[in-house]
Amino acid sequence: MxxxxxxxxxxxxxxxxxxxxxxxxxxxxxxxxxxxxxxxxxxxxxxxxxxxxxxxxxxxxxxxQHRSVWIILAYLFMVSVAGYTAGQRAKHVPRGKYVAGVSILAGTSVTMLLLVVLNVFPFTPRFIIPVAGMMVGNAMTVTGVTMKRLRDDIKMQLNLVETALALGATPRQATFQQVKRALVIALSPVLDNAKTVGLIALPGAMTGLIMGGASPLEAIQLQIVVMNMLIGASTLSSIVSTYLCWPAFFTPAYQLETKVFSSN
Structure with a gap:
């Protein structure tokens, strides 16, 4: 051997x-x-x-290996761990791990599908698994923050939300400002990182390529793709998580589920 x-x-x-x-x-x-x-x-x-x-x-x-099933299994494993971790951050959100997992799966799979269809990356383990890992990791952080922040903001403004519901607003309308605030706070680090990439520190993908012998011009091409996909996957995952949170925050009669907001 x-x-x-x-x-x-x-x-x-x-x-x-x-x-x-x-x-x-x-x-x-x-x-x-x-x-x-x-x-x-x-x-x-x-x-x-x-x-x-x-x-x-x-x-x-x-x-x-040369089988696509290994790529899918590795990807689903990463999503499962990420969903569990993000759900732990938003532990007061009912079914938080499920919501986080589905949100991360939706955001990263759609983004990955677009990249493969546009032939940005070939569907091979050497490309897909590292790229998926970066997307899932960022989507995990953003989704966890979004869910936790949304629940906390609604809790702090229960009277305002209940008043809007009493006046005939839908859950989306009644919590629009809370949803917007949660998404802005969660996505700000990703956007700030995109604004300063290369100016403060060289990102990991770019650094790895340069240290591996690639030219800086090749490295920045990949890094631009990476930044684009991180923003896309993180944004989609965080937005999906807000929609999936609502069934737990409201009753079928469009009333706040107060027991969700009773714990600290």
Whole structure:
């Protein structure tokens, strides 16, 4: 059995192991400053080390296959984990994990479909899985913030929303300002990042290409595509999440479901 790949892997892990010296520095600073974060730092870096190592082997296997089913399974796994994580952020939203998962699935799948149809990316594991990962990660953050912010804003303005409903407004009309505020707050970091990309720091995709030997011009071409898809997927996912939240926030008679807003 050829174990050359294992030798190369172990050889390549020398630099990552040496880089843990900066984590040791952070642990020492935490200790001397009495922050109490030493154990969490060590746990976090060990977990990241283990997770990335496992994912590396999984991706190595998937990339060696030529079946689309592996792409779909990997994508659905990422969406499931992202939906669970975003749902945890918005834990007071009923069925929050389901809402987040469906929203992320809708936003990222539509965006990915457009990119494939327009021949921006070929439908191969080496392209689709990393691209999907970036989209799902951003959609997860934006969706979680949108759901949490929308619920919190409605809770703070219950009287205003109830008055609008009493005057005949639909749930969409009664919560228009809250929805708008939640979406603006959630999407602002993505848009701000697009405005400053390359000026403050080189993004990960662009940095990886340059360090891998690609020319800066090739790197910026890919980064522009990445920024476009992140904005599209994040916007669609966050908007879908607001529509899916409403059945939990209102009764069939268009009244506020007060028990949803009773907890802190």
């Amino acid at each position: 050829d174990l050359e790949w294992m030798h190369e892997f172990l050889k390549g892990m020398i630099k990552p192991l040496l880089a843990t010296a900066v984590v040791l520095m952070a642990v020492l600073l935490s200790y001397f400053q009495k922050l109490g974060l030493e154990c969490e730092m060590i746990y976090s870096i060990l977990r990241a080390f283990l997770q990335l190592s496992v994912i590396g082997f999984v991706l190595q296997f998937i990339f060696s």
